[in-house]
Amino acid sequence: MTLDEIVAAVRAAHAGHTPLRLRGAGSKDFYGGLLAGEVLDLSGHRGIVDYEPTELYVTAKCGTPLTEIEAALAEHGQMLACEPPRFAGATLGGCVAAGLSGPRRMQAGAVRDFVLGVKLVDGRGQVLNFGGQVMKNVAGYDVSRLIAGSLGTLGVIAEATLKVLPKPVAETTLEFACAADEAVRRLNDWGAQPLPVSASFWHEGRLWLRLSGAAAAVDAAARKLGGKALADAGCIWEDIREQRHAAFVAPVLWRVALPSTAPTLAVDGLQAIEWGGALRWYAGEIDAAAIRAAASAAGGHATLYRAPESLRCRVDPFTPLPPALLALHRRLKKVFDPAGILNPGRLYAEF
Amino acid sequence: MPPMSRSVAGIQPDRATLVRRLKNILPVHCLLVEDEDLRPYECDGLTAYREMPLAVCLPENEGQVVDVLRTCHQLGVPVVARGAGTGLSGGAMPHAEGVVLSLARFNRILKVDRDSRTAVVQPGVRNLAVSEAAAPFGLYYAPDPSSQIACTLGGNVAENSGGVHCLKYGLTVHNVLRIRMVSIEGEIFEIGSGAPDAPGYDLLALCIGSEGLLGVVTEVTVKLVPKPELAQVVMASFDDVAQAGDAVAAIIAAGIIPAGLEMMDKPATAAVEPFVKAGYDLDAAAILLCESDGTPEEVAEEIARVRAVLTGCGARDLRVSQSEVERLRFWAGRKAAFPAVGRITPDYYCMDGTIPRKRLAEMLAAIAAMETKYGLRCANVFHAGDGNLHPLIMYDMSKPGDWEKAEAFGAEILELSVALGGSITGEHGVGIEKINQMCVQYATPELETFHAVKAAFDDKRLLNPEKAIPSLHRCAEYGRMHVHRGELKFPDLERF
Structure with a gap:
């Protein structure tokens, strides 16, 4: 699946107000609100785009399995230090969208701490590039880290760049x-x-x-x-x-x-x-x-x-937000996905 | 310098009304309105850009912050929040039709907790004061911008400040757990928490580094880390900057993440050495400082590996600090680089681009060519570990045309940073200074998204207007003068 095909699918859904359910490997289908919408299968948009061991980053398309990325890193003695769960074939896109980190989190940081950049297809089908491949970049709001853990409600993470670290001796x-x-x-x-x-x-x-x-x-x-x-x-x-x-x-x-x-x-x-x-x-x-x-x-x-x-149909998955914060979430959701078509209800029932 | 004074959304605030309303909500010692009182606030660390505000508010509690923001929101008056005013991008430069909201009196450390390794501080607390307060517990606050004796946590949050140790310990965004923020409408938001995460979107990441455009921070919870038992630094000199750049890559390739990894070129060491007497090799084309910290065993092991790598990369001289005094002396030169350059030139202009480390030699060659082109000298200090370059362009403000040349020189470096795959700012922020270069780094859809994000927090665009995110109109104007990204801005790149 190409970026153009993702864009076309999102544009069509936006035009028709069709809810989309973004899916990589589906390994975290259990997590968050109940699944709704037409499946947009992103597993075919895969492959490592760029890996520079001495620059400490890897860029890959969203459908790339974490195991494939980690195998490439291991050849250079490096790792994804936030140790995200791989479950059954978990992909990079799902890893960033869910933002779940593993045992090393308190020492090394969470998924969001390692996100350097994303290529996002927003809810209108626009391709947006935030962040980049360098460690330090404070130009513009840090949208790439906002995307981490947003459960696909702000855009399709078509590509992501993560910082990598050497494995401990x-x-x-x-x-x-x-x-x-x-x-x-x-x-x-x-x-x-x-x-x-x-x-x-x-x-x-x-x-x-x-x-x-x-x-x-x-x-x-x-x-x-x-x-x-x-x-x-x-x-x-x-x-x-x-x-x-x-x-x-x-x-x-x-x-x-x-x-x-x-x-x-x-x-x-x-x-x-x-x-x-x-x-x-x-x-x-x-x-x-x-x-x-x-x-x-x-x-x-x-x-x-x-x-x-x-x-799950009776209990909100996540702690409900205070009213002012919820209102802010809805305004941000509208910025990225005005028609409300991306993973509706996956984070909060209200959007 | 472009004219800055423009009214926001066509509203012309009536100064007398504004001052009367502010007097109703602030005690007399918390409000400055006389010209001579306002003058110290006309600029921040980027002194080339100045503007006088209508008033300066110095609230002493959160209730007053809320009242000032509500009042300004009602009257349509711009608000520029300010910490210590040490920023280098003009982010705290006042708006001619607005007020400055100084958080200087929010200067209390509310709590330092050894067990949870956190501190709760007010935004006007100085960066170094947090580490000093945590020191009795063997803890410290990791981000250490070179202005840390003066800069405040509120400013650090606004700019997502880094420092010389951020390759290993992260930026402000990696070390702040929670903020309390007041919106322009006077609403209070708790963002983040003392727990490792919080429900909903990661608004903490969005707000940190937002340059005062989204809200005003009134409280910050930071993470503290145990102070390493030992730190040692290796100083290596190289005959060639490309060789030094390769050595940086070789250290990373060897699986080492040093606590600090800094490079200085010959003009920088030449400026610093007479001033600081750090013992730098003045014949070297570049020197590297590579710090290792941790337990004594860890440091010994890492220093041995660093030495082996640097020797293999052709370092002509290697020295390892043998005492804390010597370690601090090696660093003293690097930390004093800006003032040292300030001693050899009437004025200097500090740039802040980031580039992939492997492009360093290209960038330095290009800067050398620009020195000839603009007829200005430039010294380079480099956070080599994370690709963050600080060229210090030397000029003389009193010489007609010199500042304009320095500004154009700087703009060319920033635009080359983007062309090489980097960013226009690694840690100083966009502010007013790099507003045009934002048009080079980002295309229209991203800029539109940034404006929409801003509107979700501040739909009247009153918080720090005309900073950080350029209007599309401005980019269109700038684009007429400059070739835009993707159109081969540097066709002669390969000759470097």
């Missing part, structure tokens, strides 16, 4: 036994020290910590922190990144983002703690208002991350 994983409160306390204490912690994960009384960096630094930190060193822990972090780990299998899963120091919420069903305490997963039939109130009181927000359709 050495990595090791430590395991500790502790309760959730203690894990949060320790993670914040370690976080305030210059330690090469690149990921953390707590589940059912056990805490795993990944150290990454220069070999000598990783060894020194491992000696300092104690715990049990796991010889081959690669699978743990892959399972967490891909959400294949037992902590993620429940049919109803809530994603709660909080200040890392927030005490344990008065909500049952805590499955896992990631990101140094700042991301917590809850499972089970939890009252939406209750978990949202608890998250909000702690300074964060709760997302109904995965649920059967019977629940």
Whole structure:
């Protein structure tokens, strides 16, 4: 599929007020509001456009599978440091649109932090270029980062440029036994020290910590922190990144983002703690208002991350916005998609 | 300099009415209206562009900010927010028919929290003051623009400021978690949060770097990071700038992300050395400063690798700082580059383009040719790690025609930056200075989108009007004088 074909499809939909459902691999169909509209399959718009290892960027078309990009990066010892989930064939477009990051997020940054530029087809079918391929660029509003996490509601991300980073020389994983409160306390204490912690994960009384960096630094930190060193822990972090780990299998899963120091919420069903305490997963039939109130009181927000359709049709996936902010969202939506044809309702039911 | 005074949407504010209304909402010590009081506000760090405002408001609390904005919105009066006025693109230059809204009195650090590694500060707090307040906890605020002793967090948010450590630690957008922002209509928005993300669109990314066009920030939550145990810097000299540029690429290719990676060319070191006595190699065509930070083990390992790479790239001399005093001395020259150049020329004009690192040698050769063309000298300092070049064009404001030549010289560098695949500004912002070059970097549909985004926040276009995003009319005028992008602006590029 060519850029011209994407443009033609969006223009036709704009003219006919036909809602479009943008789809890469469909690996995150479970995420966000219920799917609506005619499928615009973008998986055919694929391929790496430009990769310059010494300039630290990769540009690829939206339908390019993340695995293909990562394979190219690996040949030069580089990686997508935000570790986005690959799920089943996840594409670059979907990765940027959903903005979901993996275990390395607290050390390296989120997907939005790595977006350098996008080629966007807006809701009128105009091709717009924002950002570019250089690390520093403050000319104009940072629309490329606004697009990250917008779930396809502002435009078709036809192409994206991401910053890439070298893979760490050495990595090791430590395991500790502790309760959730203690894990949060320790993670914040370690976080305030210059330690090469690149990921953390707590589940059912056990805490795993990944150290990454220069070999000598990783060894020194491992000696300092104690715990049990796991010889081959690669699978743990892959399972967490891909959400294949037992902590993620429940049919109803809530994603709660909080200040890392927030005490344990008065909500049952805590499955896992990631990101140094700042991301917590809850499972089970939890009252939406209750978990949202608890998250909000702690300074964060709760997302109904995965649920059967019977629940998704009753509960907003994302925490509702205050009226002034919602009004601003609607005005921005109108800027990019005046006819409201792109992924309607995927982010908020109101647009 | 183009005439700046034009009324917004045809409204001619009546100064007496405006002052009377402002007097109703601000205590007398929070409002300046006399010419001699307004004079210090007529420009920011880009002193070539000046304008007198109708009044300067110095609110002391958020309620007053809301009242000033509501009043200006009702009266159709432009508002230019201002921090310390250290910006280099004229972003805080007043509007002739508007008010300056100074956040200077919002100077309190509200909270520093060791455990969550965050600080909550008011926008008038100086950048360095945040790191000083966090120091007792072993933490600091990473973005360190060279003006950090004076520039404020509010200004940093407006400009998305960088610094010498941003390749490894990121820009302002990577280090701010939350802002509280007042719209021109006086509405308060909480954007971002203390959590790693917030529901809805990433408005934080949109507002950071928006140059005061979308709202006025009244509070900022920043991320603090643990201070590395050790930092050491390698200083390498090269006989050839292309060789130094290749060495930068080789360091990255070796999988190293240094904490800082800076280059200075010969005119820059020549200006700096007598002033700072940093020990720079004055015979070298270029010197590189490459900093490594982390645990002592990490630094030792990385420095060894950096040395090997630089030696392999033909560095003629290598020195590694052996103490904190020596490290700071190596950096002192780089950090003093602007004032040092200021000592050898009556005036200088600092540019801020970014280019892909691999095009550096081409850019420097082109700048050398422009020195001849315009008859002005230029020293180059370069955030080599992230491709951000600061040519310092030397001129004499008192000499007729010199400023115009410097301006044209600068414009040519910026337009070449775009042609080489880069950007007209890496960290200083567009402001009023680079408004014409925006027409080169962006085409009409993107500019229209920017204007529509602006209207979603400020439909009367009262916040910092005529800055950052050029009108299409302006671009059409500029386009008549210049060949537009895509039409081979630099047909003789290959000869460099």
